[in-house]
Every structure is written in structure tokens, then in C-alpha cells.
Amino acid sequence: xxxxxxxxxxxxxxxxxxxxxxxxxxxxxxxxxxxxxxxxxxxxxxxxxxxxxxxxxxxxxxxxxxxxxxxxxxxxxxxxxxxxxxxxxxxxxxxxxxxxxxxxxxxxxxxxxxxxx
Amino acid sequence: xxxxxxxxxxxxxxxxxxxxxxxxxxxxxxxxxxxxxxxxxxxxxxxxxxxxxxxxxxxxxxxxxxxxxxxxxxxxxxxxxxxxxxxxxxxxxxxxxxxxxxxxxxxxxxxxxxxx
Numbered sequence: 001x002x003x004x005x006x007x008x009x010x011x012x013x014x015x016x017x018x019x020x021x022x023x024x025x026x027x028x029x030x031x032x033x034x035x036x037x038x039x040x041x042x043x044x045x046x047x048x049x050x051x052x053x054x055x056x057x058x059x060x061x062x063x064x065x066x067x068x069x070x071x072x073x074x075x076x077x078x079x080x081x082x083x084x085x086x087x088x089x090x091x092x093x094x095x096x097x098x099x100x101x102x103x104x105x106x107x108x109x110x111x112x113x114x115x116x117x
Numbered sequence: 118x119x120x121x122x123x124x125x126x127x128x129x130x131x132x133x134x135x136x137x138x139x140x141x142x143x144x145x146x147x148x149x150x151x152x153x154x155x156x157x158x159x160x161x162x163x164x165x166x167x168x169x170x171x172x173x174x175x176x177x178x179x180x181x182x183x184x185x186x187x188x189x190x191x192x193x194x195x196x197x198x199x200x201x202x203x204x205x206x207x208x209x210x211x212x213x214x215x216x217x218x219x220x221x222x223x224x225x226x227x228x229x230x231x232x233x
Contacts, residue, residue: 034221041228042225043208043223043225044223046221049219093162105164105167106152106164106221108161108163108164111160
């Protein structure tokens with residue numbers, strides 16, 4: 001149980017294009033999903049918290065117009081990197097948590113490696 | 118504000134050795150949760166354990182064991198008889214809110230390399 005998927009696992013795009021990353025909770029309903037960014041050999045940096053049906057809460061220093069987050073259902077959140085630049089290249093990881101019991105823990109997706117040329 | 122420190126950035130051991138990964142945390146809350154996650158080279162974070170602040174019992178799961186000591190604000194992780202497959206980055210994390218699944222603060226991670 002508590003499986004989270006991410007798609008795509010790897011994406012290469014040209015500078016200026018937009019990229020959408022999907023995060024799905026496969027076997028539980030996720031009222032809250034989180035988006036993290038991880039640079040090589042570094043820890044995870046929380047970008048934003050999204051609750052189903054409401055606007056995401058962004059961490060300080062994260063541009064909400066650049067990193068669009070949508071949490072349209074209890075099993076799906078999307079992160080769109082708009083007008084991507086090479087400095088946006090990174091490993092993006094989502095996590096999802098349910099409510100109570102064993103799901104009251106963040107479970108992580110496998111990550112998406114974004115390379116912007 | 119909360120903080121998690123993993124002082125060991127890299128540890129290298131030979132297979133079958135025991136290894137302990139240290140985690141020290143800071144928090145003002147009396148209710149909090151501590152976690153360990155494993156990140157193998159594939160990148161996915163694998164949940165290993167969750168412990169709440171009221172439960173100081175040590176836990177053992179196979180070759181893994183955890184030592185939670187509130188007096189020293191530490192939540193150390195020991196792997197017994199390490200194997201090559203244990204090679205990964207291990208993250209300790211803290212959640213201060215009553216809800217265990219919210220707002221994780223991660224330590225910097227410890228890269229464990231187990232050599233055959």
C-alpha cells in the first residue's frame with residue numbers, strides 16, 4: 001500500500017518551453033501533496049504544499065507563476081514548470097499523505113529528472 | 118524553528134559491518150514525529166520508520182534498528198551486518214505539527230557506501 005507514482009520519470013526540453021509533471025497516489029486518497037526539488041548530492045527542498053481543491057502554498061523564494069501547481073483530485077497533483085530555463089534543471093519529487101493511520105505519513109514518488117537545454 | 122542535523126555526510130563500510138547513522142534534531146514542540154527515509158541511486162525515497170515523540174521505545178526491524186533518545190534529541194539508525202544493497206543516501210526528517218504527515222524538515226542526508 002501507499003504507492004505514489006510520478007510521470008514522466010525523465011524529461012529533456014528546450015529552454016522556453018513548459019513541462020508538466022504528474023504525481024498520483026495509487027492506492028490511497030491524498031488530501032495533501034508536496035513538491036520538492038533536489039539538487040545533486042543535496043537534501044530535499046520543499047517547494048510547495050497543495051491541498052485538494054485549494055491553492056497551493058509556496059515556500060519562500062519559490063515563484064508561484066513559474067511553478068504552477070494544481071491538485072484537482074484526491075489522487076492527482078501536477079507541477080508545471082513554465083518557460084523553463086537551464087537553471088530549472090533538477091530532480092523534482094512529489095509526496096502524498098492521506099489522513100490518519102498508516103497513511104498519516106508522507107510517501108514519495110520516484111522523482112522526475114528535468115533537464116532544460 | 119525546527120532543524121535536523123546529520124553530521125555524517127558520507128560513510129563507507131565493508132559488507133557485514135555494522136553501521137550507525139546519526140541524527141540530531143531541534144524543536145520547541147513537545148509533540149513531533151521523526152522519520153527515516155532511504156534514497157537509493159534510482160532516486161525514490163523509501164519510507165523506513167515513523168516515531169512520535171511520546172514513544173521512546175527502540176525499534177528493530179530485521180537488520181535495521183532505531184534508537185530514540187529525547188534526552189539528547191537524537192534518533193539514530195543502525196544497520197547490522199550491512200549489505201551492498203544498503204548503499205544509498207539516508208535522510209532523517211522531523212515533523213512538528215500534530216499531524217505526522219505535514220511539513221517535513223529534512224537533514225542533509227548521509228551517503229552510505231557498502232563495499233563488497
